[in-house]
Amino acid sequence: MTLAEKILSLRTEKGMSQDSLAEKLEVSRQSVSKWETGQSTPDLDKIIKLADLFGVSVDELVREGERPQPPEPPQPQVVYVEREKRGLTPIQTLGVVMEITGVALAVIGIMGAPLLIWAAAALVILGLPLLLARKHPFLITGWLAVALSCLVLNPYVAVCPWGLVGGLQRLYLFITVPGIRYRSTVFAIAVGIVRGSLTLALMFFTWRAWKKKRPPEET
Numbered sequence: 001m002t003l004a005e006k007i008l009s010l011r012t013e014k015g016m017s018q019d020s021l022a023e024k025l026e027v028s029r030q031s032v033s034k035w036e037t038g039q040s041t042p043d044l045d046k047i048i049k050l051a052d053l054f055g056v057s058v059d060e061l062v063r064e065g066e067r068p069q070p071p072e073p074p075q076p077q078v079v080y081v082e083r084e085k086r087g088l089t090p091i092q093t094l095g096v097v098m099e100i101t102g103v104a105l106a107v108i109g110i111m112g113a114p115l116l117i118w119a120a121a122a123l124v125i126l127g128l129p130l131l132l133a134r135k136h137p138f139l140i141t142g143w144l145a146v147a148l149s150c151l152v153l154n155p156y157v158a159v160c161p162w163g164l165v166g167g168l169q170r171l172y173l174f175i176t177v178p179g180i181r182y183r184s185t186v187f188a189i190a191v192g193i194v195r196g197s198l199t200l201a202l203m204f205f206t207w208r209a210w211k212k213k214r215p216p217e218e219t
Contacts, residue, residue, distance in 0.1 A: 003062055004038040010054040010061075011036075025049055098127030122147060139209060142202045149195055168193065 001009070011021055011032075018032045025032070025046055034040040042050065051058045102123030109116035125147040171189045 002038065003041065004036050006061055007032075007042075007050065008036040010050075010056065014054060021053070024053060095127040098123045102127060139202060139206055142198060143206075146195060146199055146202065149191065 011018070016024075018029045018036075022029045022032045027046070031040070031042075035042050047062060048058060051061045054061070102120045105116045105120035105123065109120055125143060171193070174186070174189060
């Protein structure tokens with residue numbers, strides 16, 4: 001592409017007439033027409049002004065050849081992010097069923113069937129690890145330990161205290177009543193206090209894990 005062709009092409013792209021271009025360069029319209037038809041060549045100072053008006057370099061304007069096209073803007077990259085499913089997994093659903101069943105049995109047990117309370121406690125404790133399945137192995141292990149201790153050490157309510165309060169009550173009786181200072185009593189006190197403390201810690205960290213897992217509300 002010659003200089004004349006470039007002047008004509010760039011002027012057309014800018015939407016300028018020969019008169020308006022001539023006015024900006026302080027020349028006559030005939031001069032612009034001669035430049036575009038190749039009958040004459042603009043002076044160096046006019047070439048510099050033309051380059052400034054058209055937004056190109058002087059070298060690009062006067063060099064023979066095709067005028068380089070401006071680079072195309074980069075296409076935005078579309079990134080597909082797989083959203084985590086917010087529904088309960090089958091294992092977690094089983095945990096919810098066990099929790100609800102355990103609460104229902106506990107209510108029935110309080111109303112007149114004490115043996116059901118033991119089964120209700122086992123269901124509630126065993127259901128908690130299922131709610132945390134595959135996400136929190138330490139919490140799962142802790143709750144399983146509590147559940148197994150209830151199943152193994154508490155076949156009858158009278159053998160070992162269920163939790164921290166019962167353990168502290170046994171400890172108070174152990175200190176104040178000399179007649180019950182047996183090894184089995186010490187064992188029962190230790191089981192109650194340790195299991196109760198572990199249960200409280202597990203309840204706290206389970207609440208934190210469950211709260212952290214919930215997604216923020218979309219607005």
